Amino acid sequence: MTKFFWNALRLSPVILGATLLLGNRVQATEAPVVDVVVPTATADQAAAVEPAPQIVTSQAPTLVSQVPANSLAQVTSVSQLSDVQPTDWAFQALQSLVERYGCIAGYPDGTYRGNRALTRYEFAAGLNACLDRVNELIATATADQVTREDLATLQRLQEEFAAEIATLRGRVDALEAQTAELEANQFSTTTVLNGEVVFGVADVFSDEAVGGEDLEYNTIAAARARLNFDASFSGEDRLRVRLQAGNIDNNSDETGTAMTRLGFETDTDNDIVLDDFYYRFPVGDAVLVQVDFANVEFNDNVFTFNPAFESSGRGAISRYGRFSPIYRQAEGGAGLTVTLNPEGPLTVSGAFLAPNAEGPGTGVGLFNGAYGALGQLSYRLSDAFSIGATYARTYQNTESGINLFGSTGSANANQPFGEVATEANHYGVQASLQLGTTLNLSGWAGYSTADALAGPNAGADADMFYWAAGLAVQDFGREGSQLGVIFGQPPKVTDSALVEDPDTSYHLEGLYRLQLTDNVAITPGVLVIFNPEHNNDNDTIYVGTLRTTFSF
Template identity: 60%
Template sequence: MTKPFWNVLKVSPVVVAATFFVANSTLAAEVNEQATSVAQLSQETDNLGQVTSVSQFSDVQPTDWAFQALQSLVERYGCIAGYPNGTYRGNRALTRYEFAAGLNACLDRVNELIATATADLVTKQDLATLQRLQEEFSAELATLRGRVDSLEARTAELEANQFSTTTKLVGEAIFNVSDVFGDTRVGGADLQSNTTFSDRVRLNLYSSFSGKDQLQIRLQAGNIVSNSSVTGTNMTRLGYDVATADNSVGIDKINYAFNLSDAIRVKVDATGGELWENVNNFNPDFASSGRGAISRYGRFSPIYRQGAGGAGITVTFNPGGPLSISGAYLASTANNPTDGNGLVNGASTAFGQIAFQPSKVFNVGLSYAHTYQNNSSNVNLFGSTGSALANQPFGRVATTSNNYGVEATFQPSSKFTIGGWAGYTVATAESGANVGKNANAFYWAATLGLKDLGREGNVLGVIFGQSPKITDNEATTGEDLDTSYHLEGLYKIKVSDNIQVTPGLLVIFNPEHNDANDTIYVGTLRTTFTF
């Protein structure tokens, strides 16, 4: 009579059974993994406990066909675990985690027995149990092999026809309902505004070639018109309006980021470079245009708008401690070869920042930016936040500026965040009648975020501050007369992981830093879809 193969190999049938079920349980797991989430939930909530006798299982009876196998594994090998309520649940589906835990325990015990050579490794009972297991599950295993073969064929087809092995698509779509309210617009004329329904769509292609690098190409289309066209001030602008509001599709961002070493991260922007995405902006709850603040000023400090849309490089050094250092250079007209433009001769920004985070509770940054803007780039010192005079203190003439900023975030608990920023700018006229003269600007803001308010994932936000204002000017263009205040309230409602609805209200007191102008209100309902 031919001897069973396990007898020829002189190994324990437990090892053979374990090997047999590794191969077949892996196949079964790959199918069951997609079939139900109930077993996974049970796996996560139940804790296994080691037992020393099969009699400890209240739901295992001597009449059960697998009783002897369990008894041997429990009492002879000591590698079977049960549940805290004293059950084994023999009819329950086996998860891959449970199989791995049981297999590891059995292998450890068998190795111990082999090392000590104090036990009979092969018994007739073991052989009979193994034969019965093979016969009992032969039909099921054959079915599983067929199902897995089908899945492998479908997977091969998908891999052969997929878009790319290195690229994934991440999209965002905004539906926005908005209106502006108030008695008059800046300048005294009646404020006339209609309720609008508009959109913005972004498609990001993220590619990685080494696993630690990333190439980003972003396409954008939208028709959200700036509120400044009806209010007469950029202070009422939404944080997600678009420059070309006709839903035409264009590539507005291309960059490549990689690690120069474990401590140095480099990002090269070919177009669409933005400091607030390249470095820490210290306003994590409200910085996003699609899921953050509703206003342009409420997203982050205007110092991060320097050089926006340009090309250049950003380097961040983070050795792993509480201190990190970032440096950047962005040129707004880097692609223009004409005189007064280009990578080094045109409008440009040199930026540096030191970030200090001694704990998860507190995070503070010190920022500096030196900016040169010439007439051809349409001087705009603060990225269309603050007053018109603050953005062009000398008119449309070449201007340099030294910008200083401090930013901080304080999070005493996971549900409560306080943040803010302050900035001071010294601008100098480089041409025109006021050449050599200086103007000073100041701005500040405070933010409050209450998380999980009403429902997990929801955020109530309040932002209050003063947008950029010219406080002193040596030129004949003068100073801002009074002080505007920015008040913003919003409530981010998490409908699902992919849908967020944000009602919000923006109030601008004394628009354009002039108390002769009436208060203006902007109401919005933003719905953001991510996919």
């Protein structure tokens, strides 16, 4: 045999492997580019991907033994591959590889799947198998199995696919360059940026404000913007830093009652301020810990049982309608929350927060000032049903500002003894029920007792009560949209030696969130407060709003 023949024979496996794997995948030229750029996959991703054909030789069964679940003995005839037909353009080449050289097999179900996308690993395995087989032929002096016609065929196929191979190489080079550029200029390898912008138009209607004065309120147009920087260092933890700016004013000065406040109001005079600032991390599978450094609220850290209305940008339009006031105790400052069995149906949560934790002076600080402590036992059966019992104890002084219910109830309920140091015990029950895929029912009830610790009324006590129920119809009219109604009684002083609320206020809220796109929603809504400040002498107050929410 001539020297030329032997040299050509030694080169033929390279052409053979490329022809086999590239030729049979020519109809999927785009897919291999992705496989080249991302050559590896996670275990979950790999389980969802179609298994690759097993490439074997008659003398190298170890390639098959590496994946015993998909192993297939070497086929001896191309007819054993059920999806290969004599009319296929590469039939003869595949027939030679199977029947003459024995260096390619199919899938365990007896198919070859010649149109499936090719990966670099498959190319390398096929090339290696054919190299081993040809080297075996050379070593055993069976070169008569290779003819000059074979070499001519390989040369023709090499020339035929030269353009495709060059194009593929160019695409890979371009993608690698783009990937390197993205990695060099990316924002962060650990942090994701997301945000929300709310545009609000609102007006208030009534003959008189609380107190008997004319209600003077102009239609407003204002906005709130939030940017969240969510970083993760282990894949299971989260460090959040939120920047916020807005000019949506509190309307209680004009209406005379905090019961009319909007749920998405934020007024920083459009200055950028730090809002959420916390680090959350798991301790094994049984414990979840969250450390807050600024502006902590209990509702940020524990489940509130009001999933349809909790969000200020997508849920209720009112402050009271978002969730039970028990989660608004001693808002602000720093805190710590520990949740046991966070992924299980039965969860226990404990939280502590200090509204003035940053202050080193008298009456403030982490432990020497106002505080709120909360414990909650909740049972959650997936998204279908959840119920919880919550207890909170608070101490608030003049440095923190006396506000027992986060400005959701009457003035008497928020400050039952005026602006003096007050301690209180709060008890609440909350529940949520999902009926089918579209109907959600939720509600809460709460009872509080408070005691004055200073001033001329030191030792006085007061009892407060509140409740609410909500109905949400999801995917109403359009996928992602929601029709909602909330009705209830804001916090009211029911028993006190000093002052009691004489009558009962009722909160009625209706809204419809129209989901225009995945990122844009418009929510018209109406809030009605009957007998504001729990006084029948006060006129009913109506609040109308149009909220537009952009998320990204």
